[in-house]
Amino acid sequence: MTSRDPGKRVRKAPAERRNEIVATAARIGLTEGLECITLRRVADELGVRPGLVGHYFPAADQLVAEAFTSATMAELDSLLPEDPAAAGHDGPGHTFRVFFGLTSSAEFDNVSRLWLNARHLSRYRSVLRDHVVAQELLWCRRIERLIAAGTESGAFSCPDPRAAATRVLVAIDGASAYINTSAGHRRDTTADMARGVAEAELGLPGGALA
Template identity: 80%
Template sequence: MTSRDPGKRVRKAPAERRHEIVTTAAHIGLTEGLECITLRRVADELGVQPGLVGHYFPSADQLVAEAFTSATMAELDGLLPEESAGPGHDTPLHALRRFFTLISSTEFDNVSKLWLNARHLSRYRPVLRDHVVEQELLWCRRIERLVAAGARAEVFRCDDPWAAAVRILVAIDGASAYINTSADHRTAPIAHMARAVAESELSLPPGALAP
C-alpha cells in the first residue's frame, strides 16, 4: 500500500481558483500598489506555477483591472450595502451618517490609495480605465439611491439626487487625493469637508451627518 504524497495538490474548481487568484491580486494591489500585480507575483503568493495564473488571465492588465474591482466592491459593500436604502434597514439619514463616519477613519486608507493609483494607471491601461469608470458610476448610483430615498421621505431636500451624488463623491475623492503626500498637514482642514458638502447638498443643518 502506497502512502499519499503530502506535496500533492488538490485540484480546485475553476471558479474557486479564479476567485483565489483575483483575491490574492487585490491584496497585493491594496498593500503594495497595482503595479506590483504580475502573473509571477500572484503565482508565488499562491505557491503555483505562473502558467496556472496565465491560464485564467493571459493578460496581466485584465487581472489588475479585476483585482481593482474586487477590492473596491468590497469597500463599497462595507460602506454602502446594496440594500441600505431598502425597507427594514437604516433610514437614509442613518445610512449616510454611518457612511461618513466610516470614511473618516483610517480603516479605508489603503483603498483610497488604490483609487488614486488606479486613476493614474488608467491613463495608460484601457481595460483598467473601463473598470474604474464602472466603479465610479456604481458608487454614484448607490449614493443617489440613498439621497432619492431620503428626498421621498422628506428627510432631505434635493431636486437632483444624481447631481448631488456626483458632487458628494467628487468631494470625497478630492480629499483623498492627498492620501500619499501631505495628509498629515491637511487632515484637520479637510477632515469633514465631504460631509459638509453632503449636508449642503441635502439641505441639512451643519453636523447633521456627524456621528
C-alpha cells in the same frame, strides 16, 4: 516567497481557483499598489506556478483590472450596502453617517490610495480604465439612490440626487488626493469636507450627518 510542493498541490474547481487568484491580486493591489500585481507575484502568494495564473489571465492587465473592481466593490458593499436595512442601518441618514465616518477615517486610506493609483494607471491601460469608469458610475448610483430615498421619505431636500451624488464623490476624491503626501494634514483640515458638502446638498443643518 512561498515555497511550492508539486506533490501536495490541491486541484480546485476552475471558478474557485479564478476567484482565489482575483482575491489575492486584490489584496496585493489594496495594500501595496496595482503595479505590484504580476502573474508571478500572485502565483508565489498562492504557492502555485505562474503558468496556472496565466491560464486564467493570459494578460496581466485583465487581472489588475479585475483585482481593482474586486477590492473597490467589496468596500462599496461595506460602506453603502445594496439593502441598508438588512445591514442594520436605520434609514438614509444613518447610512450616510456611517459612510462619512468611515471615508474620513484612516480605515479608508488604502482604498483612497487604490483609487488614486487606478486613475493614474488608467491613462495607459484601457482595460483598467473601463473598470474604473464602471466603478465610478456604480458608486455614484448607490449614493444617488440613497439620496433619492431620503428625499422621498422627507428626511432630505434635494432636487437633483444625481448631481448631488457626483459632487459628494468629487469632495471625497479631493480630500483623498493628498493621501500619499500629507495624510495627517488632510485629516486635520478636510476630514469633514465631504460630509459638509453632503449636508448642504441635502438641505441639512451642519453636523446633521456627523
